[in-house]
Amino acid sequence: MEIEIFKKDDRELKFLVTESSVPLVNALRRIFISEIPSMAVDYLKFYKNNSPVFDEIIAHRVGLIPLNNSSEIYIAPEDCGCSEGCEKCSVTLSLEKTGPCTVYSKDLVSDDSDVYPILENVPITKLTDGQDLKFDAIARIGTAEDHAKWQIANAAYKHVPKLDFNLDKCDFCEECIPICPKDILYKEKDEIKVKDIYECTMCRACEEVCEQGAIKVSHQKDSFIFFVESYENMDVNDLVSKALEMLSTKLDNLKNLVENI
Ligand SMILES: [Zn+2]
Numbered sequence: 001m002e003i004e005i006f007k008k009d010d011r012e013l014k015f016l017v018t019e020s021s022v023p024l025v026n027a028l029r030r031i032f033i034s035e036i037p038s039m040a041v042d043y044l045k046f047y048k049n050n051s052p053v054f055d056e057i058i059a060h061r062v063g064l065i066p067l068n069n070s071s072e073i074y075i076a077p078e079d080c081g082c083s084e085g086c087e088k089c090s091v092t093l094s095l096e097k098t099g100p101c102t103v104y105s106k107d108l109v110s111d112d113s114d115v116y117p118i119l120e121n122v123p124i125t126k127l128t129d130g131q132d133l134k135f136d137a138i139a140r141i142g143t144a145e146d147h148a149k150w151q152i153a154n155a156a157y158k159h160v161p162k163l164d165f166n167l168d169k170c171d172f173c174e175e176c177i178p179i180c181p182k183d184i185l186y187k188e189k190d191e192i193k194v195k196d197i198y199e200c201t202m203c204r205a206c207e208e209v210c211e212q213g214a215i216k217v218s219h220q221k222d223s224f225i226f227f228v229e230s231y232e233n234m235d236v237n238d239l240v241s242k243a244l245e246m247l248s249t250k251l252d253n254l255k256n257l258v259e260n261i
Contacts, residue, residue: 001017001018001019001020001024002017002018002019003015003016003017003018004016004018006198006225008236009236010230010232010235010236011229011230011232011236012227012228012229012230012236013227013228013236013240014225014226014227014228015225015226016160016198016223016224016225016226017157017223017224017225017226018222018223019222019223020222020223020224021222025157025224025226026157027247027250028155028226028243028244028247029155029156029157029226031243031246031247032153032154032155032228032239032243033144033151033153033154033155034143034144034145034151035143035144035145035246036143036144036152036153036234036239036242036243036246037076037141037142037143037150038067038069038141038142038143038150038151038152038233038234039067039068039069039074039091039115039139039140039141039233040063040064040066040067040139040140040142040147040149040150041059041062041063041065041067041093041137041138041139041149042063042077042085042090042138042139042140042142043059043137043138044058044059044062044135044136044137044138045135045136045138046058046134046135047134047135047136048132048133048134048135049132049133049134049135050130050131050132051099051125051126051127051131051132051133052125052126052131053125058124058125058133058135061122061124061125062108062124062135062137063147063149064149065105065108065117065119065122065124066117066118066119066152066231066232066233067115067116067117067118067139067233068114068115068116068117068118068233069152069233069234074088074089074090074091074140074141075088075089075141076089076140076141076142077089077090077140077141077142084138085138085140089140089141090138090139090140091110091111091112091115091138091139092110092111092136092137092138092139093108093109093110093111093115093116093117093136093137093138093139094108094109094111094135094136094137095107095108095109095124095133095134095135095136095137096132096133096134097127097132097133097134098127098131098132099126099127099128099129099130099131099132100127100128100129100131101126101127102123102125102126102127103123103124103125103126103127103133104120104121104122104123104124105117105119105120105121105122105124106120106121107124108137115139118232118233151231152230152231152233152234152239153228153229153230153231153234153239154228154229154231155226155227155228155229156226156227157224157225157226157227158202158224158225159202159219159220159221159223159224159225160197160198160219160220160223160224160225161197161198161200161201161202161217161218161219161220162197162217162218162219162220163194163197163200163206163215163216163217164215164216164218165191165192165214165215166213166214166215166216167191167214169212169213169214170192170210170212170214171212171214172187172190172192173211173212174187174192175209175210176192176205176206176209176210176215177192179205179206179209180205180206181201181203181205182199182200182201183195184196184197184199184200185206192215198225200217202217202219204217228240
């Protein structure tokens with residue numbers, strides 16, 4: 001397998017994978033979207049809430065606030081064995097506000113300086129005169145297999161497109177050039193050429209407009225364009241390292257299982 005990076009910043013990574021297969025890249029995609037452990041608020045203990053919003057709605061809103069994921073000292077609740085969360089498996093984010101005000105994610109005060117809301121201005125509720133809100137939000141490790149609030153990345157892949165031109169059939173009407181929505185086709189010395197094949201969405205507009213049937217759109221079977229977007233809970237470098245480590249562990253486990261049959 002070979003990898004070539006197309007685009008990379010703090011949040012996104014786009015790369016080309018060659019000499020691979022659908023099961024392998026799909027396994028990687030599934031790890032990114034649902035198996036990487038992260039921290040999210042799991043339940044709330046309310047002490048006071050006479051705001052117009054029910055406890056359950058506030059709990060749901062707080063659960064969806066993305067938290068920084070740099071701390072690796074916490075263990076998953078199922079590995080801890082405690083019933084309600086302890087210092088090994090949970091972090092408490094406390095909130096106490098009195099109206100009139102809007103309560104934002106930045107009002108959550110965390111026990112651990114490494115676990116905090118990434119976005120400061122997520123509104124939780126509004127309080128008016130005489131209304132109070134006081135709760136402890138308990139954040140725990142989980143994965144998006146259980147709930148989408150633990151999802152910290154999006155990932156997708158597509159086959160590398162392939163355009164074949166049959167020059168014996170082509171009459172150079174050039175109708176395929178303007179019809180391409182990605183504008184990747186051009187004419188050069190009696191030949192239709194492709195600017196950037198990776199931009200092709202395989203919409204087949206060029207194939208359909210060509211009455212001579214000179215264009216055939218298909219894809220390469222073992223090459224993929226892979227895209228990862230971090231939701232900023234974790235740097236994209238750490239995210240990819242973690243996903244590859246998890247995939248490698250899974251493959252090692254499978255190998256051991258097969259060898260022991
Ligand atoms: Zn615990």
